[in-house]
Each structure stands twice: as C-alpha cells, then as structure tokens.
Amino acid sequence: MKIGELSRRTGVPTRLLRYYEEQELLHPARSGNGYREYGEADVRDVQQIRGLLDSGLTTEMIRAILPYLSGPDEILPPAGSLTPETAALLQAHIDRIQARVECLARNRDRLRTYLAAADGADEGAVTA
Structure with a gap:
C-alpha cells in the first residue's frame, strides 16, 4: 500500500x-x-x-x-538485547509515570474530600 x-x-x-x-x-x-x-x-x-x-x-x-x-x-x-542506556531511559520514564500517578491520586483524593465536604454543607443548609 x-x-x-x-x-x-x-x-x-x-x-x-x-x-x-x-x-x-x-x-x-x-x-x-x-x-x-x-x-x-x-x-x-x-x-x-x-x-x-x-x-x-x-x-x-x-x-x-x-x-x-x-x-x-x-x-x-x-536475552541481552537491552543496553544499560536503554534500561536507564526506560527506568527514568517509569519513574516519571509513577510520579504523575501519585500526583493524580493526591488530586483525586483532594477533590473527593472537597465534594464530600460540599455535600455535607449542602445537607446542613436550611432552605426557606
């Protein structure tokens, strides 16, 4: 093609x-x-x-x-195809991915906490 x-x-x-x-x-x-x-x-x-x-x-x-x-x-x-340089490149990328995963998890947890607090505040509000 x-x-x-x-x-x-x-x-x-x-x-x-x-x-x-x-x-x-x-x-x-x-x-x-x-x-x-x-x-x-x-x-x-x-x-x-x-x-x-x-x-x-x-x-x-x-x-x-x-x-x-x-x-x-x-x-x-x-076997033996992975050079030390390539292994280091890939490991560095894995480390960056892991750092992003951890950051995203922290942000997710903060947003859940905010939503839970906001929902609790809404339940305690008095409507006229």
Missing part, C-alpha cells in the same frame, strides 16, 4: 509517517519509481507508535523497543 492508504487506515497524517521514517521507526520498501510501499505489519507498527507516543515515550525510546513488540500487550525482547 502507498503512504496515503497507510494514512487513511491509521488516521496518521502522511507528514507524520514520513517523520516516523526519518526517526527510523518505519522502514518502508521502495518501488522501482521510489514510492514508499507499506504492508500490514506497518499498520500495526504505526498504531503501536501512536500509542507509545501518547503514553509519553520519546521516539528514541520507541526506536529501542519497537522491534520487540509483537502486539499491544506483548513484549518479546531477546
């Missing part, structure tokens, strides 16, 4: 697909006239790239782990 079809099937603009290629996330074949040729695996890869970018991973991190993703819930890294 050509880049326009991949764009239609994934909802990702052609400009971004070219960027993914520049970042070495996609590796389309080239036809005799130089057009990019994509297969079904590229549809899955683009969907995974989008999901990983949406979760906050950088293209550098995605480039390191994309070859080992076989589906949205499966990671199959061969």
